Amino acid sequence: MKTLFGLLLFISICTSCAKEQNLIPDFPVNFNMPLTDPRLSRLSSAGGAVSFSGYGVAGIIIYRRADNAYVAYDRCSTVNPDQKNAVEIDDPNLTATDRISGAKYSLYDGSPVKAPATTSLKRYSVTIAGNTLQVTN
Known part of the structure; x- marks a missing residue:
């Protein structure tokens, strides 16, 4: 009986851990755009954000932080990512x-700030090469 209970407890823990991760699938991202492009004008100052469809799982968000670093996330919510x-x-x-x-x-770090989210947005790499902003994974 103890063995059966232990086995059920183990399965329950493993199942709940798998649900908690809410992994966003890997999807190739290769976004390149000149910083002078008008579609990036909202990134000209700290706190600016833009989104684009057609990249990643559900599109991408690019955000310019107060330290002038750029960060990018997949727009796919980590709550029910299969949707x-x-x-x-x-x-x-x-x-x-x-x-x-x-x-x-x-948008500063992709972390959840309101339930039911418990997992951060999927983050992509951002580099500036010359005058071009690149988002890749």
């Missing part, structure tokens, strides 16, 4: 919200 719900940039540009679940994420 591929795209988060939307809030006004002001400090957070992004999954309108389906109500989950909210910080």
Whole structure:
């Protein structure tokens, strides 16, 4: 009986851990755009954010932090990622919200700031090469 209980407890823990991760699938991202492109004008100062469809799982968000570093995330919400719900940039540009679940994420580091989100947005690499902003994974 103790063995059966132990086995059920182990399976329960493993199952709950798998659900908690809410992994966003890997999807090739290769975004390149000149910093002078008008579509990136919101990134001209700290706190600016832009989003683009057609990249990653549900699109990408690029955010310029107060330290002038750029960060990029997949727009796919980590709540029910199989549904591929795209988060939307809030006004002001400090957070992004999954309108389906109500989950909210910080654009500074992608971390969840409102339940039911428990996992950060998937982050991509951002580099500036000359005058071109590149987002890759």
